[in-house]
Amino acid sequence: MRFSGFRVIKEAFTGHKGWGPLWRDPAPKPEYDFVIIGGGGHGLATAYYLAKTFGRSRVAVLEKGWLGSGNIGRNTTIIRSNYLLPGNEPFYEFSMKLWENLEQETNFNSMVSQRGIINLIHTDAQRDAYRRRGNAMILAGADAELLSPDELRKKVPFLNYDNARFPIKGGLLQKRAGTARHDGVAWGYARGADTHGVDIIQNCEVTGMRIKSGKILGVETTRGYIAAGKVGVAVAGNSSRVMHMAGMRLPIESHVLQAFVSEGLKPVIPGVITFGAGHFYVSQSDKGGLVFGGDIDGYNSYAQRGNLPVVEDVLEGGMALMPMIGRARLLRSWGGIMDMSMDGSPIIDRTSIDGLYFNGGWCYGGFKATPASGYAFAHLLATDRSHETARAYRFDRFARGYPIDEKGVGAQPNLH
């Protein structure tokens, strides 16, 4: 089923009786060439590119709950490519380019809105750091602009510029960054994958892996054994639990990150704004809610909910940055489980087990990476070679001494 303006008008006149389900609900077959574990954004994008771009058939996606029930539905919907390091920036810029064409690619309204992101500068040292970051972005083909305080005041006049402790001295702007409708991304990829023959199997939890002589034969699930030529794991948040079934320990801890949304307001915030003196970022959804978040809670957690001290910390950051936020009522808050890796960067790689592939460690940056992560993982599954933008995302980078540590804090996951 394809969407078009003509179709919407036709359905409006015929009582909307012509719309059908967007994807099938197949029973699992006994055997597939490719089994993707995880029916979230990354898993569905992987299946989509594997079937469409790389032309592979006999592909299944296994999801323990319902489609898109994990972090693809729990994030703050920001897309951007404003990274510093050479291992990261080309990958995220590749993702940004895929975002820019996503709606044409999937014929689904993912509401990709390039409303820009501004990282605020509060000190001279921070300006130097952001100038360097902006130049690194431009070198990788992305866009970046350093804004003076006057330019910034014209764009976002409501910030607390003359805060005695954290005065705002400028900002780094990426105009092509913005937001997207997170569920729409999962649904667009799901429908696209289904159209290309991928079986999306929901309520099918993987409970074990059948491995013989260092090669994976298939997976045990709550809906029976499924044989597989290759198995790709894309279950960020639960990576350690799933890979434990294959006897692997990962350079990952699971942590909880909270997010918040206010009541719906008239348009006040033009793009995404990040506070440079604390950890606080905010944007406004198309429904009008202010969507914001901050730090992870900082201790291992699989609970999908956080504690009050971090709520207070995030809201204090919001008040320091834009005091007007104190007039808005908080509508709800929630938590999601992050794969926090040892250097703050992800892993897309083969494993020591033949036929078993891993995609995870996204920390709290997985949403923006969804298209490129899917593309690169599909590339790896189809060709057994890393995609050119994802070559640095190897398991062995820690042992070899090549971590990709944007913040430079070392192997301490709760600090990334």
Add this chain to the structure above:
Amino acid sequence: MLIPHPLLGLRDAQEFTYLGDASLLNRPDAASGDASNAFNDYVFLRDNPAGLHRELWYHEQGDRSWLIVTRNTVTHEVLGAELARDYILKAELPA
């Protein structure tokens, strides 16, 4: 979360700094032949269990002791805490 400090009673988790899995106390032997691999595993790999987790918390805003806290990572329930020093002393006693 409240942490039952063995000396100070229930303390707010905000007074503590979190380090991670208590297995970080078991530093590998640097003189062993396989030290390079052992240290790679020690520094970078974690069990990361869903459920009971023994972990190191530092009472930075308090008496600056290191605690081993047993906590459920699925419910955030804190089940107990002991001084890391006591644990080390016990481990060093002859069996």
